[in-house]
Amino acid sequence: MTERKPQVLLLFGGRSSEHSVSCVTAAGVMHAIDRERFDVVPVGITRQGEWTLLTEDPQDWALNTGSLPEISDVDNPVQLSTDPNKTSLMSLSKSVVSELGEIDVVFPLLHGPFGEDGSIQGMLEMAGVSYVGSGIAASAMGMDKHFMKVVFESAGFKVGPYEVITNKQWLRDSDSALQRCERLEYPLFVKPARAGSSVGITKVDVPSELRDAIEVARREDPKVIVEQGIIGREIECGVLEGRGSTPSRASLPGEISVADNGHTFYDFEAKYVDGAAANLSCPAQLSDEATAQIRELAVKAFDAIDAEGLSRVDFFYTPEGEWIINEINTMPGFTPSSMYPQMWAKTGIDYRELIDELIALASERRIGLR
Structure with missing residues (x-):
């Protein structure tokens, strides 16, 4: 008898203004995930909050010719259903409820409110299913730039006025x-x-x-x-949770510099539409001492909000050699060209391995209080 492969639900789209960014992220994961190890179930959330079963073709959700993908049709409505022993995906098509299979891990590739802010994490906790990334409290703090700064200040970080x-x-x-x-x-x-x-x-x-x-x-x-505004270089560092009781790990740092192309800072257009607007370099050109400092600080920030799975921590590095924390992203951009996977690739973990590791971390983590 063939052993059942773990079934991973890729959840993307969502109700926030980052809906399309989430779709592009999902396209990258869909293309790279190891199909020999995992069965993949792509489920999209419309801007109205409806869940629908989607195609497994990454090209349907990729960023093509500058246009932003959108989940609009709800041809195959679905919902999660639980019993004491398992969490399943249920089809609601034509008013007939049928089981589509047990879900082992949810990979919530959602950015912004109603996805990255603890909302979906709370629902998945209630459903009793494992999921990639931080829990409710860390997701909420990581989404709110105000409370994030309060936590970081209390942990001894320097934040800007x-x-x-x-x-x-x-x-x-x-x-x-x-x-x-x-x-x-x-x-x-x-x-x-x-x-x-x-x-x-x-x-x-x-x-x-x-x-x-x-x-x-x-x-x-x-x-x-x-x-x-802070005068300084924009340096980022990826953090990956450790297995079991082992410490979390930090990637080599990367740096963002905005080109003189009509963008005065690293805005939405520079990130996702205008490919010539920014220069992303990894590893960042820093001294060995500064590199060690930011890697240590990134892990400290990850631990300060009790993050899990993955995060990208962004700093300013001032001309005086001071590190000022800007923010933490508990579900950072995760396309193959995004900074988080790029930094880990330079550190020795490629995109597919990174996906495998995040699913493994989610699978070994208990649901509920931990």
Whole structure:
């Protein structure tokens, strides 16, 4: 009798503004995952939150000729169903409920709210199924740029000056919120507190532009963070959880520099549309001492929010040799050309091996409190 291969549910799309980025990520994983070791079930989530069974052809979800993929049709609606012994995927087509097979691991390739922020992680915990990546609390903290900074400051990291503007504060007294930002030195970066892929971010050079920039960010998230610009190199480091009780591991660092191509910072277009907008180099040209420092700090940040599976930690490296933490991404961009897989490839773990390792880490981890 042939032993059943573990069935991995690739979950992508989602309700956030990073829907298309998630699809591109899924295309990369679909193409590379070892089909001899795993059976793959691709399930998409529409922007309305509906789940649908999709094709296994990576080209259907890849970034082609600059267009962004979208999950819109719900031809094969599905949902997870549990009993005390297993979690299964159920087809709901034509009002007939039928089992499509037991799910062993979910790989939630979701970015942004309703996916990377603890929402889907909570649902998967309730369903009793193993999943790749951080749990509920770490995902929520890693998504919220405000609470992330609070945690990092308490762990001894240096963070840049910032102000937070909540929805109620802005609606009650926007002038007071703007006045609080006067202590910050320009340029400023105005960001949705709980969004990624540089969606809704504006670089502000003069005070007269600040109000409009906050309104742009509020279209993505009613909670806004205003950060003082930092002079320094943008250096990133990938972290991979250790097996069992072994320590987490850090990749060689990578560096991002924005080319003079109409982009004043590493925005959404520079990341995903304009291939000539940014230079990604790995390993970053750093001294041995600085390389060792950032790898140690990246693992420390990973542990500070109690992350699991994978994360990418972003720092500024100042001319004075100081490391200022920018943010952690608990589900970083994961296409073959994304920085996280590139950094691990340079460190000795290629894309397919990385996928294998993340599934193995998810499989060995218990569900619930740990």
